[in-house]
Amino acid sequence: MRRRTCIITYYGYMDGSGEYYIVIDSSICDGCGLCVGQCPKKIIETAKAMIDIEEKIVATVKEEHRKNIKYECLPCKPDKETPPCVSVCKNNAIRIIWKAKA
Amino acid sequence: MPFAGIDMGIQNVKVVILDDDGKILARSISPSGFEPAKAAEQTFREALSNAGIRRDDIKHVTATGAGLDMALEADSTISMVAADAKAGVYLLPSARTVIDVGAEESRIVVCDERGNVLDFTLNERCAAGSGAFLEAMARALEVRIEEMGELSLKAKGTASISATCVIFGETDVVSLIHRQEPKHEIARAIYDALAERIISMVHRVGLKPSVILVGGVAKDIGFTAALRRKLEAEIFVPNYPEYAGALGAALHALAKAGGNIQ
Amino acid sequence: MIEGSQQYWRWREYHLVFPEKRPKQSSIITAGVDIGSVSSKAVIMVNGEIYSISIMRTGSSSPDSAKKVMEWALKDTELKLSDIHYIVGTGYGRVNVPMAHNTLTEIACHAKGANYIWGPTVRTILDVGGQDIKAIKCDEKGKVLSFLMNDKCAAGTGRGMEVLADLLKIPIEEMGAVSLNVDEEPEPVSCTCVAFARTEAMWLLRRGWTKEKVLAAYMRAMAIRMCNLLQRVGCESELAVTGGQSKNVGIISRVESLLGMKTLPMPEWEKDGRDPMAAGAIGAALFAKALHEKAKK
Structure with a gap:
């Protein structure tokens, strides 16, 4: 079986307190924008993927919010619940990694 | 009988002496230097002489601060978070959120009316959320840190710098200088960046009024102005905000050894 | 000079x-x-x-x-x-x-x-630039499959190394070799913040640590950060290091020992x-x- 090619971008960071990423696979994201409307902090937008040289429009995290994910995403309680941006995606193109150190 | 609190800060050692009614008898401060234990001994002696009492008069000594293990012989210790909460409520009885911005560490502490800690957050061993950020930026801007606050008040807010890292912030300041941005605008951008960083910490624990700002950086008018601009809440800044940790420790000593403060 | x-x-x-x-x-x-x-x-x-x-x-x-x-x-x-x-x-x-x-x-x-530099066997790239660290995975044609960047903090970046070079007074191009000149690898520093290194490194030196040992402790902490990023994207062989730090043997050798994996050799550029x-x-x-x-x- 041939493995599907993923084009994955990790938006976020790792610091002394843990790891915080919104992970978007632009090979399966169709740019529908449902997640954009679901985000209470309006940190997601549809734009050209930064890792691909193709012109495809996909979901991305706005640049000014990428270094502040830990605080921006807190209202959705990503450590306990499935955030709306993840649950709304019909293609499962978006997920969250949230590992705060104790 | 008096009680003492000693705060072994990274930059300064602070001592507060209380009488058994919880009234402040004396304060003393000196740089920690490379031998914090010696500095502590000396600051303590100074405070005793300011209060006009002898070492044997002190009923109980509580120590706190980052260099706790270097402190002179203390009868008990208390965490910096707990000390902040106690001092916050003592200084402003309605305080429920204590923002402590120190030389290398910042803390946001949410507490109840008795000064018990309900929640807190720290700046995770990163200089970007502390006084060290201001010192490094003042160096890059080539102004004295004591003058930077006043300078920033003249600005309108036309510039901004990165708040995530001191080293990158310095690069930003240098490139703003190259672009001939006025110094007062850069100064304001520096304070705005630190204030934003602190506010994102406040949002993490959730703001509960009233808000009190303590720690050495609370004396910087540039910073208090930036925080007031950006935080949508009234902020109370006490006199001698840098003594909050030592005061909290002294209050602990008092409570521990049985005073009669409410 | x-x-x-x-x-x-x-x-x-x-x-x-x-x-x-x-x-x-x-x-x-x-x-x-x-x-x-x-x-x-x-x-x-x-x-x-x-x-x-x-x-x-x-x-x-x-x-x-x-x-x-x-x-x-x-x-x-x-x-x-x-x-x-x-x-x-x-x-x-x-x-x-x-x-x-x-x-x-x-x-x-x-x-x-x-x-182009190493050929089609490159699958993972650790790029350590002036102000960021990137982990990139690619296919045999050099097309990007996965990407993660840390540009929030100077620790481990070229800028961070410049600050350490100045602080310890070691020419930046010699730092890697100097950091390997220790009898035993010290524990990594617990706090990688380069701004705090100004006081922390001084404190370690006063405690009798050699410059080499201080540098080794910082390099190790930074190599750990880089490995964390690589492990997050899933580090697959073969691993190439690009960017200014690709010539820093102190970083490269520590990344290799932490991952238990060799990096591709420096070409005769x-x-x-x-x-x-x-x-x-x-x-x-x-x-x-x-x-x-x-x-x-």
Whole structure:
């Protein structure tokens, strides 16, 4: 079986307190924008993927919010619940990694 | 009988002496230097002489601060978070959120009316959320840190710098200088960046009024102005905000050894 | 040079031309210009092979840096700027490359460049730049499959190393070797913050630590950060290191021992220009060739 090619971008960071990423696979994201409307902090937008040289429009995290994910995403309680941006995606193109150190 | 609190800060050692009614008898401060234990001994002696009492008069000594293990012989210790909460409520009885911005560490502490800690957050061993950020930026801007606050008040807010890292912030300041941005605008951008960083910490624990700002950086008018601009809440800044940790420790000593403060 | 006035952070800027690759009448001439936050790189290619390369410090203005680094790459060649058929700009300052026909992100360019430098077996790239650390996974053609960047903090980046070099008064290009000059690898420092290193490193030195040991403790902590990023994207063999820190043996050897995996060897870049520090510019020049050929059709 041939493995599907993923084009994955990790938006976020790792610091002394843990790891915080919104992970978007632009090979399966169709740019529908449902997640954009679901985000209470309006940190997601549809734009050209930064890792691909193709012109495809996909979901991305706005640049000014990428270094502040830990605080921006807190209202959705990503450590306990499935955030709306993840649950709304019909293609499962978006997920969250949230590992705060104790 | 008096009680003492000693705060072994990274930059300064602070001592507060209380009488058994919880009234402040004396304060003393000196740089920690490379031998914090010696500095502590000396600051303590100074405070005793300011209060006009002898070492044997002190009923109980509580120590706190980052260099706790270097402190002179203390009868008990208390965490910096707990000390902040106690001092916050003592200084402003309605305080429920204590923002402590120190030389290398910042803390946001949410507490109840008795000064018990309900929640807190720290700046995770990163200089970007502390006084060290201001010192490094003042160096890059080539102004004295004591003058930077006043300078920033003249600005309108036309510039901004990165708040995530001191080293990158310095690069930003240098490139703003190259672009001939006025110094007062850069100064304001520096304070705005630190204030934003602190506010994102406040949002993490959730703001509960009233808000009190303590720690050495609370004396910087540039910073208090930036925080007031950006935080949508009234902020109370006490006199001698840098003594909050030592005061909290002294209050602990008092409570521990049985005073009669409410 | 007088002790004290020495600029320990300063690394070598250079320009190399490979005359045996000089263009002929029908050659396709392309260029890649990578304006990073700390260094600017330009590569001129003739039929997809490196003819000239230049690396210098980025100045306060991106367009000026682009102009300067490109002029330097053209020096001692038989070419003028107008002889170049297609130029691709990349890097942090890519929107400010005035002579570029097109711009592409540095992530795509880095993967393409690593694929050119080491060949199709490269699967994972650790790029340690001036102000960020990137982990990139790619396929056998150099197409990006996965990407993660940490640009929130200077620890481990080129800027962070410059600060440490100044602090410990060790020339930056010797730091890697110096950090390996310890009897036993010390525990990593618990706090990697470069701003705090100013007080913490001094404190360690006063406690009797040697400079070498202090540096080793910092390098180890930074290597751990890099490995964390690599493990997050899933580090697959073969692993290549690009960017300024690719020449830092102190970092490379620690990353290798932490991952239990060898990195691809440093190519003989003085002979053919395949410098991992210029991977982005090399990739950009290759994309320029592809884009030029596409436009001609």
